[in-house]
Amino acid sequence: MTLTHILIFALASLPFMWLIPTRWRPQSLLFASILALAWLLADDVLNHLDFTILIGTLGFSIAVWWIVQPPSETMPTRRADTQTFLIIAIGLVLAGLIFAVSDRPPNFLMPLFGVAIATVGVLNLPHLLPPTNTEIYKRLSLLFVVGLIVVLVMLKIPASARFFSLALDRDEALHPTGITPLAWLGFSYIAFRLIGVLFDFRAGRLPKDGMALRDFLTYILFFPAMTAGPIDRVQRFIPELNQTKPLDSARLIEGTMRIMVGAFKKFVIADSLALVALNPTLVNRTGDTIGAWLLLYIYAFRIFFDFSGYSDVAIGIGRLYGITLPENFDRPYAQANLQQFWQRWHITLSTWFRLYYFTPISRVMLRSGVKIPQWLMVMTAQLSTMVLIGLWHGVTANFILWGLWHGIGLFIHKLILDNTRVWYQTIIQHRWRRRFIFSLSWLTTFHYVALGWVFFALPTPADSLAMLARLLGGR
Amino acid sequence: MAGWDWLTKPQTPYNRRFARNVVIKAALLFLALNTCYALTNPLPVLSRITLYNEALPGRDRLPYSENPASDYNISVQRLEGMFASIKLSQAPKADDEYRVFFLGDSSVWGWLLEEDETLSACINRGNYRMPDGRRLVVYNLGYPVTNVLKDSMLLEESLPYQPDLVVWFLTLAGFYIEDQLKHQVVQNNADLARDLIERYDLALDVNRLPNDPNLWERSIIGQRRELADLLRHQVYGVAWLATGYDHRNPKFHEQRVENLLPGDDLLGNPRIEDGWTEDLLSFDVMLAGMDIAQKHDLPVLVINEPIFRTSGFNNENRYNDYYPKWAYDSYRELLASIAQRENWPYTDLWDAAPNDQFTNTGLHLTPAATCEFAHKVVPYIMAMAE
Numbered sequence: 001m002t003l004t005h006i007l008i009f010a011l012a013s014l015p016f017m018w019l020i021p022t023r024w025r026p027q028s029l030l031f032a033s034i035l036a037l038a039w040l041l042a043d044d045v046l047n048h049l050d051f052t053i054l055i056g057t058l059g060f061s062i063a064v065w066w067i068v069q070p071p072s073e074t075m076p077t078r079r080a081d082t083q084t085f086l087i088i089a090i091g092l093v094l095a096g097l098i099f100a101v102s103d104r105p106p107n108f109l110m111p112l113f114g115v116a117i118a119t120v121g122v123l124n125l126p127h128l129l130p131p132t133n134t135e136i137y138k139r140l141s142l143l144f145v146v147g148l149i150v151v152l153v154m155l156k157i158p159a160s161a162r163f164f165s166l167a168l169d170r171d172e173a174l175h176p177t178g179i180t181p182l183a184w185l186g187f188s189y190i191a192f193r194l195i196g197v198l199f200d201f202r203a204g205r206l207p208k209d210g211m212a213l214r215d216f217l218t219y220i221l222f223f224p225a226m227t228a229g230p231i232d233r234v235q236r237f238i239p240e241l242n243q244t245k246p247l248d249s250a251r252l253i254e255g256t257m258r259i260m261v262g263a264f265k266k267f268v269i270a271d272s273l274a275l276v277a278l279n280p281t282l283v284n285r286t287g288d289t290i291g292a293w294l295l296l297y298i299y300a301f302r303i304f305f306d307f308s309g310y311s312d313v314a315i316g317i318g319r320l321y322g323i324t325l326p327e328n329f330d331r332p333y334a335q336a337n338l339q340q341f342w343q344r345w346h347i348t349l350s351t352w353f354r355l356y357y358f359t360p361i362s363r364v365m366l367r368s369g370v371k372i373p374q375w376l377m378v379m380t381a382q383l384s385t386m387v388l389i390g391l392w393h394g395v396t397a398n399f400i401l402w403g404l405w406h407g408i409g410l411f412i413h414k415l416i417l418d419n420t421r422v423w424y425q426t427i428i429q430h431r432w433r434r435r436f437i438f439s440l441s442w443l444t445t446f447h448y449v450a451l452g453w454v455f456f457a458l459p460t461p462a463d464s465l466a467m468l469a470r471l472l473g474g475r
Numbered sequence: 476m477a478g479w480d481w482l483t484k485p486q487t488p489y490n491r492r493f494a495r496n497v498v499i500k501a502a503l504l505f506l507a508l509n510t511c512y513a514l515t516n517p518l519p520v521l522s523r524i525t526l527y528n529e530a531l532p533g534r535d536r537l538p539y540s541e542n543p544a545s546d547y548n549i550s551v552q553r554l555e556g557m558f559a560s561i562k563l564s565q566a567p568k569a570d571d572e573y574r575v576f577f578l579g580d581s582s583v584w585g586w587l588l589e590e591d592e593t594l595s596a597c598i599n600r601g602n603y604r605m606p607d608g609r610r611l612v613v614y615n616l617g618y619p620v621t622n623v624l625k626d627s628m629l630l631e632e633s634l635p636y637q638p639d640l641v642v643w644f645l646t647l648a649g650f651y652i653e654d655q656l657k658h659q660v661v662q663n664n665a666d667l668a669r670d671l672i673e674r675y676d677l678a679l680d681v682n683r684l685p686n687d688p689n690l691w692e693r694s695i696i697g698q699r700r701e702l703a704d705l706l707r708h709q710v711y712g713v714a715w716l717a718t719g720y721d722h723r724n725p726k727f728h729e730q731r732v733e734n735l736l737p738g739d740d741l742l743g744n745p746r747i748e749d750g751w752t753e754d755l756l757s758f759d760v761m762l763a764g765m766d767i768a769q770k771h772d773l774p775v776l777v778i779n780e781p782i783f784r785t786s787g788f789n790n791e792n793r794y795n796d797y798y799p800k801w802a803y804d805s806y807r808e809l810l811a812s813i814a815q816r817e818n819w820p821y822t823d824l825w826d827a828a829p830n831d832q833f834t835n836t837g838l839h840l841t842p843a844a845t846c847e848f849a850h851k852v853v854p855y856i857m858a859m860a861e
Contacts, residue, residue, distance in 0.1 A: 275711060276547065
């Protein structure tokens with residue numbers, strides 16, 4: 001999202017909330033999300049692929065919605081869903097008209113084709129599969145989880161992303177400086193929302209009376225949270241969508257202030273720090289240890305202000321449209337241990353992994369019957385969770401190392417915690433000792449996290465090791 | 476969430492009146508700040524406020540960049556800001572210092588050279604002592620590209636820094652009349668340029684300089700680019716501190732042109748049969764610069780800098796892709812005669828660098844040749860003090 005996007009999204013909330021009656025807002029929000037997504041995509045993806053990706057996103061979402069619906073007798077009426085398809089069709093055609101430019105003429109064929117296939121498919125799906133056979137749907141849900149992960153991995157591996165870019169880009173000549181890697185806008189977030197819904201479906205955690213297609217698609221495509229989250233949960237989002245709060249003075253001020261604070265964090269602080277934050281070129285140019293630490297500190301704050309700034313903007317825009325999105329950052333660098341850091345850094349992502357991976361995998365190990373030492377179980381669960389969080393950012397060796405770094409850190413923290421609990425109870429009685437321990441813990445935690453950013457910021461293990469060597473006094 | 480309590484849990488609840496007041500106050504404050512800024516025109520003063528030489532080390536050469544992201548450098552627009560960020564502004568002149576300013580184009584600034592490979596850096600590394608025992612300390616005030624008006628403006632701006640000598644490196648391209656007002660330093664400091672032109676009645680059309688900015692252009696909004704550049708210049712200082720880099724020096728770059736196109740035109744203009752005369756080049760601008768120095772009892776050593784002389788195709792007509800022989804030879808004769816007439820200390824070192832040591836143009840030298848040339852200049856500096 002650029003400042004122009006943010007400004008337009010924020011200003012559009014005023015007529016949206018003041019002119020559109022409450023009962024029409026969910027439909028209107030889906031319509032707005034389709035237009036917003038088309039606009040965001042128009043700047044980002046390879047030629048001719050903007051609508052393909054938009055329809056791909058819609059297609060995945062509709063298919064998942066269909067899988068997780070309860071048996072047909074409790075399904076929402078077909079009329080409501082037909083209305084949703086009409087919204088999609090009008091939205092796509094309008095997007096084709098609005099975002100057409102001279103080198104990208106209005107593209108109606110693709111949107112209409114997509115809508116037609118989806119409409120015919122979904123409206124006839126109950127005839128294709130027996131709706132009461134839940135076992136089929138559970139198997140299908142697993143298949144979709146695997147499919148979404150495969151697509152996610154393909155987009156996250158630099159080599160395969162480039163391969164797809166080359167294969168899909170029919171106008172290579174338009175890229176004189178080389179092929180841009182294919183960017184499926186927000187797919188990391190879309191995929192995680194969809195996978196979360198599929199897991200919830202398998203665990204029986206979805207609303208018993210199902211979800212309207214309109215509400216489900218709005219949850220997946222909600223435009224403020226498209227580019228950088230947060231990853232909301234469908235059980236929380238849909239009730240709120242159907243009871244959007246009016247845009248009163250309090251919401252207007254809170255939303256606007258939140259956007260302004262977020263934009264300042266992202267576009268002033270983070271973008272300024274980005275000019276001199278740690279990057280592969282700087283690593284090779286940095287000659288001394290103090291300089292190397294300086295670049296690392298700058299990177300640590302740059303990534304925080306960048307990410308939390310985007311989250312603030314998303315939360316602020318959401319608030320203007322009557323939706324309260326979950327918080328994503330809560331002073332993570334002020335925490336005194338790594339566990340607290342991860343409870344306050346990218347909160348919705350770490351919550352997602354705790355809910356859908358860490359807890360289930362720990363439960364599986366506990367119930368497996370195999371006698372595994374507790375420390376090994378904890379270590380396995382923590383390491384694998386953190387490696388997966390690393391891989392979510394990109395399938396490269398360095399993101400794996402970053403995940404391992406944090407996994408090891410969390411495991412060591414757990415060991416220390418288990419072995420110092422009694423001692424700590426005696427310490428906290430004394431104010432100054434408690435403060436000293438807190439300061440020491442904070443300092444250690446911050447520097448452990450900062451050192452981890454070396455793997456995150458640099459592309460290869462060799463670069464990271466060179467940087468670590470410099471940080472420790474080497475040349 | 477506790478971090479946002481200040482926003483979500485106000486002491487008095489937000490209402491429509493509060494929102495209206497916030498908007499009105501913000502608009503008034505915005506208007507007042509911009510008006511005050513426009514009326515006081517604080518940019519020259521703000522340009523002097525810098526972290527360089529305080530929290531950050533001063534730069535070795537004037538800030539200039541064509542690619543800020545990889546140079547960790549930026550072309551600061553105001554002369555005041557340029558001077559504030561270099562080491563020259565760091566400390567008062569020491570009693571045992573013989574302070575020399577090098578003035579010139581990109582070959583003096585050090586294009587494709589690290590900051591410790593420039594002419595000035597080479598001489599400073601030599602730890603030279605003047606005949607009276609003072610340390611010879613050279614400051615690099617070179618700035619791309621060739622332009623004597625820009626040089627004269629820099630010379631005038633440098634006077635408060637107490638130079639003992641200015642060495643002015645020149646080449647023909649710096650004298651083209653039609654290019655004088657195009658230089659970015661001239662354009663961005665039009666008030667100073669206009670003053671110089673009018674004071675010395677130079678043969679340059681002041682109407683081609685940007686007009687005095689109107690109220691809107693002088694406001695914070697109107698000067699947001701200049702202000703952003705000043706801030707970015709401070710931020711890049713951190714990378715300068717960490718790396719010591721101020722100019723990306725690529726491993727591979729375009730090589731100087733050896734084989735030249737046929738003909739003996741000068742930038743598409745036909746040969747002037749009788750060669751240059753004083754009025755066809757901006758010698759009046761140079762005379763103004765020399766006069767400014769003279770009024771401050773500041774000696775100036777004038778040096779015609781080395782150029783590449785090709786032995787490739789069409790070498791009978793041209794020295795390089797910049798200069799046809801007729802134009803360059805005639806310029807050298809004219810410069811020598813004016814220097815003699817005005818009694819300037821003048822040295823013609825046009826062929827003082829080996830031909831195989833020029834890098835991407837007919838003016839830029841390799842680090843080794845730059846240092847070799849620098850040491851050739853030192854005796855002339857010493858002679859100025861005797």
